[in-house]
Amino acid sequence: MAASELPVVGHWIGGKPDSGTAGRFGDVFDPATGAVQRQVALANEADVDRAVLAARAAFPAWGGASLAKRHAVMFAFRELLFARADELAAIVTSEHGKTLDDARGEVQRGLEVVEFACGIAHLMKGEASEQISTRVDSASYRQPLGVVAGITPFNFPAMVPMWMFPIALACGNSFILKPSDRDPSASLLLAELLAEAGLPEGVFSVVQGDKDAVNALLVHPEIDAISFVGSTPIARHIYETGTAHGKRVQALGGAKNHALVLPDANIEVAADAIASAAFGSAGQRCMAISAAVSVGEETAAALSAAIAERARALKVGPGSADGTEMGPVITSQARDRVASYVEAAAGEGAEVVVDGRELSVDGEGFFIGPSVIDSVTTEMSVYRDEVFGPLLVMLKADSFDAGLDLINANPYGNGAAIFTADGGAAREFRSRVQAGMVGVNVPIPVPMAYFSFGGWKDSLFGDLHVHGREGVLFYTRGKVVTERWPQRAQGVDYGFPTQS
Ligand code: NAD
Numbered sequence: 354m355a356a357s358e359l360p361v362v363g364h365w366i367g368g369k370p371d372s373g374t375a376g377r378f379g380d381v382f383d384p385a386t387g388a389v390q391r392q393v394a395l396a397n398e399a400d401v402d403r404a405v406l407a408a409r410a411a412f413p414a415w416g417g418a419s420l421a422k423r424h425a426v427m428f429a430f431r432e433l434l435f436a437r438a439d440e441l442a443a444i445v446t447s448e449h450g451k452t453l454d455d456a457r458g459e460v461q462r463g464l465e466v467v468e469f470a471c472g473i474a475h476l477m478k479g480e481a482s483e484q485i486s487t488r489v490d491s492a493s494y495r496q497p498l499g500v501v502a503g504i505t506p507f508n509f510p511a512m513v514p515m516w517m518f519p520i521a522l523a524c525g526n527s528f529i530l531k532p533s534d535r536d537p538s539a540s541l542l543l544a545e546l547l548a549e550a551g552l553p554e555g556v557f558s559v560v561q562g563d564k565d566a567v568n569a570l571l572v573h574p575e576i577d578a579i580s581f582v583g584s585t586p587i588a589r590h591i592y593e594t595g596t597a598h599g600k601r602v603q604a605l606g607g608a609k610n611h612a613l614v615l616p617d618a619n620i621e622v623a624a625d626a627i628a629s630a631a632f633g634s635a636g637q638r639c640m641a642i643s644a645a646v647s648v649g650e651e652t653a654a655a656l657s658a659a660i661a662e663r664a665r666a667l668k669v670g671p672g673s674a675d676g677t678e679m680g681p682v683i684t685s686q687a688r689d690r691v692a693s694y695v696e697a698a699a700g701e702g703a704e705v706v707v708d709g710r711e712l713s714v715d716g717e718g719f720f721i722g723p724s725v726i727d728s729v730t731t732e733m734s735v736y737r738d739e740v741f742g743p744l745l746v747m748l749k750a751d752s753f754d755a756g757l758d759l760i761n762a763n764p765y766g767n768g769a770a771i772f773t774a775d776g777g778a779a780r781e782f783r784s785r786v787q788a789g790m791v792g793v794n795v796p797i798p799v800p801m802a803y804f805s806f807g808g809w810k811d812s813l814f815g816d817l818h819v820h821g822r823e824g825v826l827f828y829t830r831g832k833v834v835t836e837r838w839p840q841r842a843q844g845v846d847y848g849f850p851t852q853s
Contacts (some may be wrong), residue, residue: 385719412526524554603817653747
C-alpha cells in the first residue's frame with residue numbers, strides 16, 4: 354500500500370497521468386538523506402496492456418504524419434526541454450543523488466539526441482536508381498516499426514530514455530518507456546513536455562514498475578521492438594525473451610572499462626582523467642573507468658600515488674550542495690555492496706590504498722567514499738565483477754601487448770582508453786582493443802548524438818547501437834520498391850526478371 358502522506362509517482366498513459374490498477378508501490382529514496390521521499394506505482398499486466406493499446410491505436414496517424422509535422426513536435430520539445438533543463442536536473446539529483454552539475458550534463462547529452470532527431474527528414478531518406486531495367490526504377494524507403502518499448506536503468510534517468518525516444522518518435526513510432534523504479538520522476542516531466550510540444554495522445558506513454566512490468570512488455574504481441582539499457586544478466590534475459598517473442602531487440606549491458614597507461618603518458622594528466630572517470634557520479638556510469646592497467650612498475654607506482662591523492666581530496670556530500678564533487682550511491686544496498694568488495698579485495702591480497710568505508714558524512718544518506726585498490730589481479734572478484742560504485746582497481750602489465758591482452762580477455766567490451774604520448778601505440782590500441790567505444794587520452798569516450806553508442810561482447814546483445822545512424826536503422830525497417838511504367842501495352846513475359 355502507498356503510505357498516504359507520501360506523494361505517488363504514477364504512470365502516463367493515453368496522453369495523461371494514470372494512477373494504475375495494480376495497488377503495488379515501491380519506495381523512492383533521497384539517497385543524500387536516506388529518507389523515503391515518494392512512492393512509485395508498480396504496473397501490472399493490465400496497466401502495461403492499456404499503454405500498449407493506446408500506443409497501437411495512436412500509431413497509424415503518427416506513423417503516417419508528415420515529416421514536417423514530426424519535425425515541428427521535435428523542435429517544440431527541444432525548446433521546452435531547454436527551458437526546463439534545470440528543473441529536470443534538480444529532479445534527477447533529488448532521486449539519483451548525483452551532483453547538480455552532473456545532472457545538468459546528463460540533460461544536455463539527452464538534449465543533443467533530441468537535436469539530432471530534429472534532422473530526421475534527412476536521416477530517413479532512402480536511395481533511388483532510375484532505369485535499373487528498361488523503364489524500371491527502384492527506390493528504398495525506411496518506415497517506422499510500430500510500437501517500441503524502452504526499458505532504462507537508474508543511473509541516467511533523463512539521458513538514457515532520451516537516447517531512445519526522440520529518434521523512435523521522430524521515425525514515426527509510438528513509444529512506451531519503463532523507467533527505473535529507483536528514480537521514476539524525470540520520465541513524467543519528459544512526458545508532460547512531449548504533450549505540451551504537441552505529440553498526439555498515446556504516442557508516448559510511461560509505465561512505472563519493476564520486473565512484472567518488464568516481463569509483460571517482453572511478451573506483449575503488440576510490441577514490435579525493445580531497447581534496453583541495464584546490467585548484463587538482465588540485458589541477456591531481455592534479448593533472449595524479446596527475440597523469442599519475435600521482437601527486434603537491442604540490449605545494452607554492464608561494463609568494466611579499462612584505462613591502459615603507458616610509461617610515456619603524462620601521469621598528472623592521466624590521474625586527473627582517470628580519477629574523474631572512476632569517481633564522477635560515484636562510479637555509477639556505464640562508461641566509468643573502473644580498472645586502470647599500468648605498464649611497468651614505475652608507471653604503476655606513480656599513477657597509484659597520484660590517483661590516491663585525488664581520491665583523498667574528493668569532496669563527498671549531497672549532490673545539491675555547492676562544492677560537492679561526488680554524491681551518494683543509489684541505495685543502502687549499493688553502498689554495502691561496494692563496501693563488501695573492498696573487504697573481499699583486502700582478503701584476497703590486494704592493497705587497499707584508499708578505503709571508501711572510512712568516510713563519514715552526517716545523517717543517514719547512502720554515502721561511501723572513493724576506494725583505490727592496488728595490486729589487483731584478474732582472478733579477484735573486485736576485478737571480475739562490475740562493482741558499479743566509486744571503486745577503482747589498479748593492475749600491472751609488463752608490456753603494451755600484455756596490457757592489451759588483459760583488457761581483451763575481459764568479458765565486457767563497453768569502453769576502453771589509452772593514455773600515451775606515442776601515436777603509434779595509440780593507433781595499435783585503437784585498432785586491436787575489443788570495445789565499442791575507445792578513447793585516446795580521453796577517459797570517457799561517449800560518442801556524440803550523431804555517432805552511435807554501444808559496446809561489444811557482454812556489454813551489448815543485438816546488432817545495432819543506440820542513437821546516431823544506427824538508432825535510425827533500429828527504429829525503422831527498409832523497403833525497396835521497383836516500378837515499371839510501360840508506355841504501351843506489352844505481351845505477358847513469364848520469365849524470371851533479369852537485368853536485360
Ligand atoms: P538493472 O539491470 O538492475 O535494471 C535495468 C532495468 O531493468 C530497470 O528498468 C529495471 O526495473 C529492470 N529490471 C531489473 N531487474 C529485472 C528483472 N529481473 N527482470 C526484468 N527487468 C528487470 O540496472 P540498474 O541497476 O538500474 O543500472 C545499472 C546497470 O546498468 C549497470 O550494470 C550499468 O553498467 C548498466 N548500464 C549500461 C549502460 C550501457 O550503455 N551499456 C548505460 C547505463 C547503465
